[in-house]
Amino acid sequence: MVSLQLNAVEARYGRKVVYAEASTPEIAGGRLTALVGANAAGKSTLFRRIAGQLAGKGEVRFVGAGLHDLRYMPQDTGMTAALSVYESVILALKQGRGGWRMGAGELAAVDEILAGLKITALSGRPLSELSGGQRQLVSIAQTLVSRPRIVLMDEPTSALDLYRQYEVLEYLRLYAADTGSVTILALHDLNQVMRACTMTIAVAEGRIVAAGPTLETLRPELIRQLYGIEARVETCSRGCPMMIVDRAVREG
Numbered sequence: 001m002v003s004l005q006l007n008a009v010e011a012r013y014g015r016k017v018v019y020a021e022a023s024t025p026e027i028a029g030g031r032l033t034a035l036v037g038a039n040a041a042g043k044s045t046l047f048r049r050i051a052g053q054l055a056g057k058g059e060v061r062f063v064g065a066g067l068h069d070l071r072y073m074p075q076d077t078g079m080t081a082a083l084s085v086y087e088s089v090i091l092a093l094k095q096g097r098g099g100w101r102m103g104a105g106e107l108a109a110v111d112e113i114l115a116g117l118k119i120t121a122l123s124g125r126p127l128s129e130l131s132g133g134q135r136q137l138v139s140i141a142q143t144l145v146s147r148p149r150i151v152l153m154d155e156p157t158s159a160l161d162l163y164r165q166y167e168v169l170e171y172l173r174l175y176a177a178d179t180g181s182v183t184i185l186a187l188h189d190l191n192q193v194m195r196a197c198t199m200t201i202a203v204a205e206g207r208i209v210a211a212g213p214t215l216e217t218l219r220p221e222l223i224r225q226l227y228g229i230e231a232r233v234e235t236c237s238r239g240c241p242m243m244i245v246d247r248a249v250r251e252g
């Protein structure tokens with residue numbers, strides 16, 4: 001079983017300390033975990049620290065996986081390379097593996113991920129000619145094609161239409177269940193979080209302020225603390241929890 005835990009982790013940019021001592025409970029694999037918080041709260045910074053891109057004290061403890069099994073999809077993937085979609089996914093698969101010979105299994109993995117995300121038709125298109133939503137789907141394919149056991153995704157649905165948001169969240173949920181991977185998604189849409197993520201970690205001003213089962217964690221008091229928004233969680237007529245926003249309770 002794969003899991004991840006932070007113990008008194010520091011994350012800094014040079015002298016600027018964003019997290020002084022961030023700790024989490026064990027984050028289990030096999031299900032989706034949400035990372036939530038306001039703009040500039042520290043979500044991407046926490047991902048960078050887990051991914052080994054930032055230094056600092058404390059322990060990032062992986063069980064059943066290591067940094068070589070980790071893929072981090074940043075918010076802005078800046079796809080400028082003169083490659084086709086298919087080539088870019090092959091490149092992502094080859095990252096860290098060495099050699100260019102493609103086995104039948106590797107080609108099948110590329111075909112499978114493109115089909116799974118319903119972007120096979122984009123295979124031959126240059127990255128530079130894709131729409132924002134298409135780029136985001138390709139980026140997800142690049143992140144998952146090697147079937148990593150630790151997956152960190154920064155706002156993976158931010159450029160997608162409603163249908164694609166639903167499809168991608170479902171795809172990610174099944175990916176986590178199939179592979180047992182620790183899959184953490186930074187998300188702003190709390191209804192997506194409630195629909196898809198079993199566990200939620202909330203950050204504010206460089207501190208982890210809550211972590212636990214999603215429905216127990218996303219309480220109105222926490223929403224107010226994180227976002228300055230008065231909100232309710234109610235059950236819709238089909239039995240699903242929904243976040244209803246009433247009003248802003250702070251300026252700015």
Ligand SMILES: Nc1ncnc2c1ncn2[C@@H]1O[C@H](COP(=O)(O)OP(=O)(O)OP(=O)(O)O)[C@@H](O)[C@H]1O
Pocket residue numbers: 013016018037038039040041042043044045046075
């Ligand atoms: N390269 C950097 N150098 C210095 N400070 C940075 C750097 N990147 C981010 N920060 C700062 O770190 C803090 C946390 O930023 P971070 O990008 O982690 O927030 P976030 O929660 O991901 O925000 P958003 O929802 O807006 O993407 C902010 O104060 C930000 O200005």
